[in-house]
Amino acid sequence: MxxxxxxxxxxxxxxxxxxxxxxxxxxxxxxxxxxxxxxxxxxxxxxxxxxxxxxxxxxxxxxxxxxxxxxxxxxxxxxxxxDDHWYPKDSKKQARVDEYLEWQHNNTRLNCTLYFIHAYLNPRLMGKEVKPEELAAYKRNMEETLNKIEDLWLGQGTKYLAGDVISYADILAACELEQPLMAGFNPSDGRPKMADWLQRVKLETKPFYDEANVIVDKVIAKQKQT
Incomplete structure (x- = not known):
């Protein structure tokens, strides 16, 4: 048991x-x-x-x-x-992971989720239409967050968000960035550091990343067919 x-x-x-x-x-x-x-x-x-x-x-x-x-x-x-690298016991290394975990609530999570809800969930599953200007505002806020991930978090010269080894911050961020993909928006477009980082995260967490995202991948594949 x-x-x-x-x-x-x-x-x-x-x-x-x-x-x-x-x-x-x-x-x-x-x-x-x-x-x-x-x-x-x-x-x-x-x-x-x-x-x-x-x-x-x-x-x-x-x-x-x-x-x-x-x-x-x-x-x-x-x-x-x-494994310690996911959430290190070392005070400073742990603080770096916490730094992203605290930041993401009102940034990655908030803005990717709001865009996903209004671009995909509400119109497709709830039958609720969103005004174009409102959707544009959600998209703009999300893109500002994505640019910060590209320029500030991944622009520090490290391989991952909190250093040179993968941590829970990377898993959480990667999962959040799957949401806009279901609405037909690719966060990595025009963001080469993000694209490379996402690929590293997926390779480091195989096969479980793929297992966790099996439903998401089906939605994305269906989106591409429409």
Missing amino acids: TRLKFYYDLMSQPCRALYILLKINKIPFEPCLVNLRKGEQYADFFKNQISRFQKVPVLHDKDFKLTENVAILRYLTREFQI
Whole structure:
């Protein structure tokens, strides 16, 4: 019997990132799929028994339940054997990873998600149209964030966001950048440092990156056919 239960949906960026981390570090878990598109996170059982926030990811460790992606990351590094480079114990190296994890909330995650919602999710799945000028504003905000990743985070001369070795910051960022791809926008276009970095992240995390993004890849492939 496994110690952990992991509640997730691979359409969720943070869920994909944690899935990759768990798999690549060989941490066994019981997969508990929550279909967000069907609203399973709003069911009374999920609200009352799993997460009062009605969101994924959720980690259930015996009698302890924890939400929020970064909190789960830090808990896992304390409770399990995880390769140090993912979230280093060294204070300064850890602070570099934290620097991106804190920055991404109101930048990568916020702006890529808002663009994805209004360019893909609302019109295609919800039947809600967005005004062109509003969509242009979401796109502009996202592009400003992408340029900062290219010029500031990846423009430091390091191979990865927090240094010369891959960390959880890279997994999380890469998963966020998959969202606009589903809306037909490629974040790497015109950003060669980002393109090279993304390729390194995918190679370092094979085959689990591909496993985590299987649904995303299907959506992207379908987009290219339309």
